[in-house]
Amino acid sequence: MILPESFYRRDTVTVARDLLGKFLVANGEALPIVEVEAYLGLEDKAAHASRGVTPRTQVIYGPPGRAYVYLIYGMHYCLNLIAEPDGTPGCVLIRGVQGVSGPGRCTKHFKIGARHNKLPVFHRDGLVQVHDRGVRPTTIDVTPRIGITKSAGLPLRFVAAGLRY
DNA sequence: GTCACGATTTGT
DNA sequence: CAAATCGTGACG
Numbered sequence: 001m002i003l004p005e006s007f008y009r010r011d012t013v014t015v016a017r018d019l020l021g022k023f024l025v026a027n028g029e030a031l032p033i034v035e036v037e038a039y040l041g042l043e044d045k046a047a048h049a050s051r052g053v054t055p056r057t058q059v060i061y062g063p064p065g066r067a068y069v070y071l072i073y074g075m076h077y078c079l080n081l082i083a084e085p086d087g088t089p090g091c092v093l094i095r096g097v098q099g100v101s102g103p104g105r106c107t108k109h110f111k112i113g114a115r116h117n118k119l120p121v122f123h124r125d126g127l128v129q130v131h132d133r134g135v136r137p138t139t140i141d142v143t144p145r146i147g148i149t150k151s152a153g154l155p156l157r158f159v160a161a162g163l164r165y
Numbered sequence: 166g167t168c169a170c171g172a173t174t175t176g177t
Numbered sequence: 178c179a180a181a182t183c184g185t186g187a188c189g
Contacts, residue, residue, distance in 0.1 A: 037172070046172070048185095056185060074182030076173050093172060104173050147172055166189085177179080 008064030012090035035096035045150035076104030
């Protein structure tokens with residue numbers, strides 16, 4: 001089933017952990033999420049939302065269950081899912097799905113780009129969806145986030161060590 | 166308008 | 178280790 005909007009209306013870390021094992025569906029393909037990172041609000045200097053509300057970060061402050069897609073280094077897209085209630089910032093970076101490692105490779109694989117930004121992921125006919133197929137991670141590894149300089153070291157990266165179908 | 170920079174990936 | 182490549186945000 002498609003995860004409802006309420007799934008995302010929780011604290012960012014909880015959403016991040018619960019996203020492991022859920023299926024990312026786009027471009028006619030479905031693969032389980034195996035690696036994510038949580039990005040918080042003003043106190044998290046590595047998060048785009050830490051600069052406050054701007055045209056770009058507005059979606060992160062908006063209602064949950066939307067996609068936040070942005071271009072990084074002028075050549076790769078990163079997919080995030082908005083968490084927390086409307087008005088509270090927080091999002092989860094999809095770093096990897098089964099067989100595909102790296103946020104840039106992930107979006108490339110699913111052909112996700114700028115046109116997906118701000119789209120809800122809980123709609124039946126949406127371009128991007130997230131499904132629950134009853135798959136759960138066997139264990140979850142927790143580590144610092146990758147590729148950041150600010151707020152480095154925080155244990156906000158979550159990796160599914162295995163998947164139990 | 167101008168400018169420095171980045172939640173990456175790939176090749177040397 | 179360095180290049181590729183461009184939207185965003187800060188500043189004037």
